Amino acid sequence: MVLTKDVVLTWLETFARDVEENRAYLTELDGAIGDNDHGTNLDRGFRAVLNSLPDERDKPIDGVLKAVGMTLIKTVGGAAGPLYGTVFLRMASAAAGKEALSEADVGAMLAAGTKGIVDRGKAEVGDKTMLDTWAPAVDAFQEAEASGEDLLAALQAAAGAAEEGMKSTIPLVARKGRASYLGERSAGHQDPGATSSYLLFKDLLSAVEGTAG
Amino acid sequence: MAVGIVVVSHSARLADGVKELAGQMAGAEVKIAATGGGPDDTLGTNAVQIEAAINRVYGDDGVLILVDLGSAVLSAEVAVESLPPERQEHVLISNAPLVEGAVVATVEASIGASLLNVEAAAVRAGSMPKVER
Numbered sequence: 286m287v288l289t290k291d292v293v294l295t296w297l298e299t300f301a302r303d304v305e306e307n308r309a310y311l312t313e314l315d316g317a318i319g320d321n322d323h324g325t326n327l328d329r330g331f332r333a334v335l336n337s338l339p340d341e342r343d344k345p346i347d348g349v350l351k352a353v354g355m356t357l358i359k360t361v362g363g364a365a366g367p368l369y370g371t372v373f374l375r376m377a378s379a380a381a382g383k384e385a386l387s388e389a390d391v392g393a394m395l396a397a398g399t400k401g402i403v404d405r406g407k408a409e410v411g412d413k414t415m416l417d418t419w420a421p422a423v424d425a426f427q428e429a430e431a432s433g434e435d436l437l438a439a440l441q442a443a444a445g446a447a448e449e450g451m452k453s454t455i456p457l458v459a460r461k462g463r464a465s466y467l468g469e470r471s472a473g474h475q476d477p478g479a480t481s482s483y484l485l486f487k488d489l490l491s492a493v494e495g496t497a498g
Numbered sequence: 499m500a501v502g503i504v505v506v507s508h509s510a511r512l513a514d515g516v517k518e519l520a521g522q523m524a525g526a527e528v529k530i531a532a533t534g535g536g537p538d539d540t541l542g543t544n545a546v547q548i549e550a551a552i553n554r555v556y557g558d559d560g561v562l563i564l565v566d567l568g569s570a571v572l573s574a575e576v577a578v579e580s581l582p583p584e585r586q587e588h589v590l591i592s593n594a595p596l597v598e599g600a601v602v603a604t605v606e607a608s609i610g611a612s613l614l615n616v617e618a619a620a621v622r623a624g625s626m627p628k629v630e631r
């Protein structure tokens with residue numbers, strides 16, 4: 286099973302809708318430990334992505350992902366802009382020249398996105414950031430893929446690990462981003478970026494499920 | 499020529515105010531660009547605007563970018579990486595606090611100090627005591 290461009294487009298559209306639906310929730314999470322804008326920021330960015338998709342959909346997968354990254358950098362306004370922007374630009378580079386992505390390609394693409402978060406934000410796992418969702422999700426994907434699971438099963442493993450990773454941020458004390466100014470008081474709240482990142486993995490799974498039929 | 503200064507804040511008014519304050523310390527030989535605020539008049543930072551600000555003040559002596567916090571650093575890094583490679587090596591993101599850093603950096607730049615010396619002076623400015631205790 287491969288990840289086609291149509292599924293990538295469905296993924297982006299699904300995530301844009303999901304962010305819109307969860308805008309208030311994501312912003313509320315950010316209100317507890319940040320500046321109350323994560324949902325608004327990301328929704329602004331993915332609205333712009335949705336608006337630009339008609340002009341981009343004829344490009345190959347890497348062209349679509351690159352356009353998403355550039356749009357996010359231009360329109361998001363908070364840390365999520367450079368972070369998700371870098372994620373999509375790195376995923377684009379990893380997918381360069383491929384018409385469809387095999388399980389191994391998807392693993393490499395997601396790993397490149399994770400590396401983008403680390404390079405950009407200098408966070409480590411446990412710092413209470415989006416990396417706490419990405420790192421275990423990508424590990425779970427690659428482990429499943431290495432043991433011969435197909436795309437759907439590997440993405441199920443990834444989405445499960447992403448959800449656990451997201452929840453793992455609740456007791457953590459933030460060491461990166463705005464929440465780190467709160468020190469100990471940041472514990473007891475789920476990280477907004479880790480939460481939107483979980484939605485991204487969940488929506489990739491559902492986009493693939495939709496075509497697996 | 500002198501090192502150019504870019505002031506980046508989440509707030510456009512804060513960036514403009516810091517530029518005004520720093521600008522008092524030097525003549526027209528030091529170019530200062532202020533950039534702040536996200537899209538739709540929100541508080542935030544924007545890599546595209548920062549890149550444009552760098553290019554407005556860029557000269558042979560390079561550019562020092564003063565940032566406030568959080569995504570200002572991330573957006574400034576994206577902006578620097580978007581510059582042509584020959585410009586990237588002459589642009590530095592400062593570790594100095596925004597206000598003191600911008601003022602001292604502007605003074606240093608006005609006397610023709612190199613980019614690294616401007617940054618060193620700006621960082622030192624952050625540890626200058628304000629009151630005796």
Ligand SMILES: Nc1ncnc2c1ncn2[C@@H]1O[C@H](COP(=O)(O)OP(=O)(O)OP(=O)(O)O)[C@@H](O)[C@H]1O
Nearest residue numbers: 323363364365406408414415461462477478568569
């Ligand atoms: N250095 C970092 N490394 C990884 N993730 C980070 C970092 N800084 C922030 N984040 C993630 O970004 C999320 C916040 O995104 P948001 O769009 O609200 O930006 P912000 O913090 O408001 O930006 P700003 O710094 O402009 O205030 C956090 O929940 C966290 O997951």
Ligand SMILES: [Mg+2]
Nearest residue numbers: 319320322323
């Ligand atoms: Mg925020």
